[in-house]
Amino acid sequence: MFACVGIGAAGNNIADEFAKLGYPSIAVNFSKTDLDSLINVKNRLHLIGSEGVGKQRNEAIRLMQNNWESTVDFITQNFSQPSIEIILIAFSTSGGTGSGLSPFVIEILKEKMTDKIIVGCPILPDNYEVIGSQINNQEASEELSELDICVLPIDNQSLLRNLNKKIPKNILYEEINNKFVQLIHQIDSYTNKFSKNGIVDKRDVIQLFSTSGVMSIIDTQIADFTNFKLDSKSFNEKIQRSWKKSNIFAPIQFERVLRAGIIFDGDEKIMEYLHYDKLFDTFSHAPIDLFEGYYHDGDGKVLTILSGLNWYYNRIEEVDTIIEKHKNSLSSVSEKVYKSKNTSKMHLFDSISNKPTATSNNSRSVTDILSKYAR
Numbered sequence: 001m002f003a004c005v006g007i008g009a010a011g012n013n014i015a016d017e018f019a020k021l022g023y024p025s026i027a028v029n030f031s032k033t034d035l036d037s038l039i040n041v042k043n044r045l046h047l048i049g050s051e052g053v054g055k056q057r058n059e060a061i062r063l064m065q066n067n068w069e070s071t072v073d074f075i076t077q078n079f080s081q082p083s084i085e086i087i088l089i090a091f092s093t094s095g096g097t098g099s100g101l102s103p104f105v106i107e108i109l110k111e112k113m114t115d116k117i118i119v120g121c122p123i124l125p126d127n128y129e130v131i132g133s134q135i136n137n138q139e140a141s142e143e144l145s146e147l148d149i150c151v152l153p154i155d156n157q158s159l160l161r162n163l164n165k166k167i168p169k170n171i172l173y174e175e176i177n178n179k180f181v182q183l184i185h186q187i188d189s190y191t192n193k194f195s196k197n198g199i200v201d202k203r204d205v206i207q208l209f210s211t212s213g214v215m216s217i218i219d220t221q222i223a224d225f226t227n228f229k230l231d232s233k234s235f236n237e238k239i240q241r242s243w244k245k246s247n248i249f250a251p252i253q254f255e256r257v258l259r260a261g262i263i264f265d266g267d268e269k270i271m272e273y274l275h276y277d278k279l280f281d282t283f284s285h286a287p288i289d290l291f292e293g294y295y296h297d298g299d300g301k302v303l304t305i306l307s308g309l310n311w312y313y314n315r316i317e318e319v320d321t322i323i324e325k326h327k328n329s330l331s332s333v334s335e336k337v338y339k340s341k342n343t344s345k346m347h348l349f350d351s352i353s354n355k356p357t358a359t360s361n362n363s364r365s366v367t368d369i370l371s372k373y374a375r
């Protein structure tokens with residue numbers, strides 16, 4: 001059901017993890033060295049015009065003119081089979097290549113692959129990364145927020161926030177990449193499992209991933225019963241506490257949640273304590289659809305999939321604050337135009353006259369989309 005395209009180094013690493021588990025995966029990059037370092041992904045596209053754009057989003061966007069066709073063809077040719085229903089596009093928002101190309105590629109794929117669900121999987125930088133990276137993140141995030149798709153914001157700051165300490169980058173990246181791929185793999189595996197008490201099937205998962213807005217996937221271990229009252233209130237509170245940590249994703253905005261999936265895997269006896277009516281009290285609005293699955297192979301865990309969440313504005317504001325702090329030094333070294341908070345996406349592309357309207361449902365030409373991203 002799932003396939004992964006990785007664009008740029010970080011995205012390539014995620015694609016490599018998916019390939020390791022046997023998922024159809026492909027990698028796209030300007031850097032041949034990065035592509036050569038991959039172990040499991042067989043299908044790789046080496047973009048032309050540069051060996052890497054050194055964190056310059058604008059340069060990546062400029063070079064896109066000569067590369068978008070081959071990129072889109074590469075993806076459509078590799079992922080045309082009907083068994084692939086959801087295509088995850090993984091990329092970091094803070095570099096040049098993945099950050100610059102991906103929002104555009106996603107927009108084209110949405111037009112061209114109407115039978116597939118295109119999901120954006122941006123990887124946000126941690127708070128210790130340089131200002132140029134933080135600015136790239138704001139720009140890419142803003143472009144993504146305009147696309148009518150499901151977005152899974154993988155957040156490199158998440159582990160640092162939850163563990164409250166610094167971790168070496170290689171370990172941080174490996175943990176986040178593994179965790180992300182494992183979460184998707186778990187969802188995929190449950191859809192293939194039988195249970196007499198109700199399952200979450202492929203159609204349910206497709207509904208969740210085709211809901212536009214932010215998605216978060218959180219696993220909660222409930223096997224540990226020490227200091228734990230066995231009642232429905234305690235279960236719900238435990239799940240809600242893990243939502244607040246938001247796993248490896250950007251912090252959840254507890255406003256709207258359109259659809260939710262809850263998968264319980266554990267002792268059948270515990271089922272009597274599972275009532276979800278109060279679970280969504282942490283949100284201002286309860287979901288319109290709830291998909292429930294009950295399996296009994298695991299040692300007691302709950303996997304929640306929340307979709308149609310509000311945009312990750314709190315995280316964006318956090319990055320805004322980091323950028324503001326560095327503004328003085330920034331003005332002397334960078335030519336980049338930083339759009340501070342409260343500026344709408346429209347201003348990002350104000351140099352383009354024939355900007356297409358975002359609300360148009362009609363199929364738009366590639367030229368329209370190209371001109372929107374051109375600077």
Ligand SMILES: Nc1nc2c(ncn2[C@@H]2O[C@H](COP(=O)(O)OP(=O)(O)OP(=O)(O)O)[C@@H](O)[C@H]2O)c(=O)[nH]1
Nearest residue numbers: 008009010013053054055092095096097098125173
């Ligand atoms: N989670 C995770 N984040 C990564 C990984 N590798 C890089 N990153 C993040 O991605 C940022 C760098 O972006 P890259 O993906 O290397 O950039 P790129 O898309 O190749 O673009 P260039 O600037 O052209 O090289 C880092 O600052 C990290 O935030 C990874 O394997 N996992």
Ligand SMILES: [Mg+2]
Nearest residue numbers: 008009031052
């Ligand atoms: Mg790179």
